[in-house]
Amino acid sequence: MTSTPSASGAAGSPGVAVIGYAFMGKAHSHAWRNVAALHPGAPGARLQVLVGRDADAVASAAGQYGWSESATDWHAVLERDDIDIVDVCVPGHLHAEVAIAALEAGKHVIAEKPLANSLAEAEKMVATARAARERGVHSMVGFNYRRVPALALARQHIAAGRIGEVRQVRVSYLQDWLADAAAPMTWRLRRELAGSGALGDLASHAVDQVRYLTGHEVTAVNAMTQTFVPQRAGESGMEDVTVDDAAWSTMRTDRGAVVSLEVSRMASARKNALEIEVYGSTGAVRFDLESLNHLDVALDGASTFCRRLVTDPGDPYIDGWWPPGHVLGWDATFTNQASDFLTALAAGQEPTPSFEDGLAVQRVLAAIEASAAQAGSCVEVERGLA
Template sequence: MPDPSPRPLGVALIGYAFMGRAHSQAWRTVEAAFDVPAIARKVIVGRDEQAVAEAAQRLDWEEHATDWREVISREDVDIVDICTPGFLHAEIAIAALEAGKHVLCEKPLANDTAEAEAMVEAARAATARGQVAALGFTYRRVPALALAKQFVQAGRLGTLRQAKAAYLQDWLVDAEAPMSWRLRKETAGSGALGDIGSHAIDQIQHLSGQRVTAVRGRLATMVPERPGEDGPEQVTVDDAAWATLELDGGATASVEVSRMATGAKNSLRIELFGTDGALRFDLESPNELWFLDATAPVAEQGYTRVLVTEPEHPYLEAWWPQGHVLGWENAFTNQARDLLLAISDGETHRFSPDFDEGLALQRVLDAIIDSDAADGTTITL
């Protein structure tokens, strides 16, 4: 009698560094936390044979490989998870989709709009065949930010008038910090703007439910040269960026991002201001959401701290008793859960953001770059 249960979904992870480690943790824990389709961590891929072999053992993958093209052709691979530098996203994602695989691609979608458009074309054809093309803006799965989205959707803020997002880090403050692929335009596309600014802009659009229609932007490269393997090397991307965004619902948003903000380790601060209330959040305190109810009597108004650890809060039914806080890595597990549910029942669990949303955001990033090149001229999308 044949086994009625389907085989586990085979996962291939392309990339084993920082994001590869985070995604590996998610694939290791998702089945223990959530009721999802079974998976098999089939293979992890990297260019360095020895390094990827060590990563496979350390991160608990069945196999390792150095040729991603061969891996995406395997019949036992159903999901291709792309954690490479941005300049490789388009080639790998398009090939994986054309090979019939579901794809999860780290943000931002691509290094420029032309690449993103080609990825969207492949994703739309794949979606018509029943595949999922998912984009990894993981902070949407932070429970406190998911709760903030529920507050906005429930009308607790009234009409949104203004939003602020600042994503600040300090890992490049030291002018002697060495060059990396993140500081080269040909591999990273852009600097702080694409890397962390994409998160800030995605959150503004996602939480508000409004789309960016016009931008004014400024970029800065504060340390123009860094130590390279063969001597000093020119930095060809931005260290920091600022932008004003006009939204189609009438709100205005400001964005500030920097890798040069001394003392800020990984601070994504978001504030939303509406006619009936306000919200604020800081990723350095990821379990806290602050809410102000402006409909209460003035004498009673003030921000209320919501500790987002209750079973009734988004994603928390799978985790620990109330008051037992979650960490940064849990959002990746929540993301893996949503992807697996979208694969198993896409009619009920559509994955967002998809590649179309990634293309729309890439156009915002490119418009900010164009605005900076035009001395802060407003660019309409």
């Protein structure tokens, strides 16, 4: 255990341990550090311990991000009385192990998406979360795009009936960081570590948005997956890529809508393009994450879109941020997420999205994989537990 000079966080606030200190560990640290400043009235958090495997590297990250301490043994961290919240920011193969152990140790848990690498793991996580809930111990899965103000506003419009009956959804999530065949091997390309490729990484967000925005459940899918570059350079020479690079699916919902989904980490020149269009009987909404402060709306029978800057007082999540037009960034989604999580805990309520929501997404991803393995034939989405 190493102490850092820049201890941060309010005494009396729940103590947080983040497991993993790289991409998501940094994004979540930023959120825990700033949540009380940006969300007046929301409880703060005490940045107690940042956990990783390399003692020097995690100590350096802890100092940079504002943690009181760093550690290399997450099991020992779960035994500490000064830790109330465990935040799981490690690769997918560890989500179930860390989250289940933390819940059983009486810690509230936020786990990054996708919930797990397999349906079996996700089901076990849900069962553990349910038992923990009975003891007042809560959990949440980190679908942070639910906290984009424009998407939260889109959901409000759809729930209020302002686009009528939802008929069609188009959702794509395109990135290009694997487009270069010379890009090296990473844990994200190994099935045993990542579970799947663009599916778990990107389609998990996309499917969650379909559920979140429309309130529909996906019931059946036809799908195709593709691995364009089957081998990549690893530490020991060329290694097999064992996950998908891209996936496509058409899906039916329980309320008669049809969804088309496309995800790829090989879409040249696209960086982080989560694009969502929802078409109803009397209107539509359209969103692009690379322009995340905007929502295109055609409401109440309007026949053309108009562009709305979602930074006004009263817009979802805006209170506590900046004056109108002083736009928010991608990092705000994590701060808003931390605020919702802490507020729910303070009220003794289960935060959303729950592990059940994570499992529901996982079931759709499993159906997509099954359909792709059967040459795109229709596969029904399993139900149960969620």
